[in-house]
Amino acid sequence: xxxxxxxxxxxxxxxxxxxxxxxxxxxxxxxxxxxxxxxxxxxxxxxxxxxxxxxxxxxxxxxxxxxxxxxxxxxxxxxxxxxxxxxxxxxxxxxxxxxxxxxxxxxxxxxxxxx
Amino acid sequence: xxxxxxxxxxxxxxxxxxxxxxxxxxxxxxxxxxxxxxxxxxxxxxxxxxxxxxxxxxxxxxxxxxxxxxxxxxxxxxxxxxxxxxxxxxxxxxxxxxxxxxxxxxxxxx
Numbered sequence: 637x638x639x640x641x642x643x644x645x646x647x648x649x650x651x652x653x654x655x656x657x658x659x660x661x662x663x664x665x666x667x668x669x670x671x672x673x674x675x676x677x678x679x680x681x682x683x684x685x686x687x688x689x690x691x692x693x694x695x696x697x698x699x700x701x702x703x704x705x706x707x708x709x710x711x712x713x714x715x716x717x718x719x720x721x722x723x724x725x726x727x728x729x730x731x732x733x734x735x736x737x738x739x740x741x742x743x744x745x746x747x748x749x750x751x
Numbered sequence: 752x753x754x755x756x757x758x759x760x761x762x763x764x765x766x767x768x769x770x771x772x773x774x775x776x777x778x779x780x781x782x783x784x785x786x787x788x789x790x791x792x793x794x795x796x797x798x799x800x801x802x803x804x805x806x807x808x809x810x811x812x813x814x815x816x817x818x819x820x821x822x823x824x825x826x827x828x829x830x831x832x833x834x835x836x837x838x839x840x841x842x843x844x845x846x847x848x849x850x851x852x853x854x855x856x857x858x859x860x861x
Binding site for chain 1: 781782784786792793794795796799839841843845847848849850851853
């Protein structure tokens, strides 16, 4: 069964460093998403991406964040200058889109630890 | 309110039924979902219901939707130890984003 994959599973970085979190969505999906979950808190929407552009973003997704689909398979989230409060589990998701493809399938997550 | 609300904890005896409740916020939400998260793992889509339905059954899972009260529930029949996890309800407000509740931690005791 196709699934969303994410790398790395755990990333430790120092405050102020740039990180890139990588995702390979399900191959025929057209909509891509990033969510995050701070430890013990709810899952929060960050951004959605369709047709090579951002469809919607939350207040959390400020200028420090960017997303890119550099090729036909990868979808990345970059945090330019990490802060301690960026420590969280980051989930990538994808969906095929439309009424018939509304389900979002999530990857296993990348745990980001900022020290 | 603005948030999807869920009770935080549920303890259930093995073999009994579990019922997890959720209230959502947007009456125009088209789909409502239940996701399961096991320790250290990602979010597994369990089931969903379209907003014009009252009930959906999928093997041991039954979803009930009361659109008037914006209330959603998930019933797990014959709860097993493997059902111990955090269960999130989520609403789809538009084509793009899901809004999640805080999650209900279900503990199954022998």
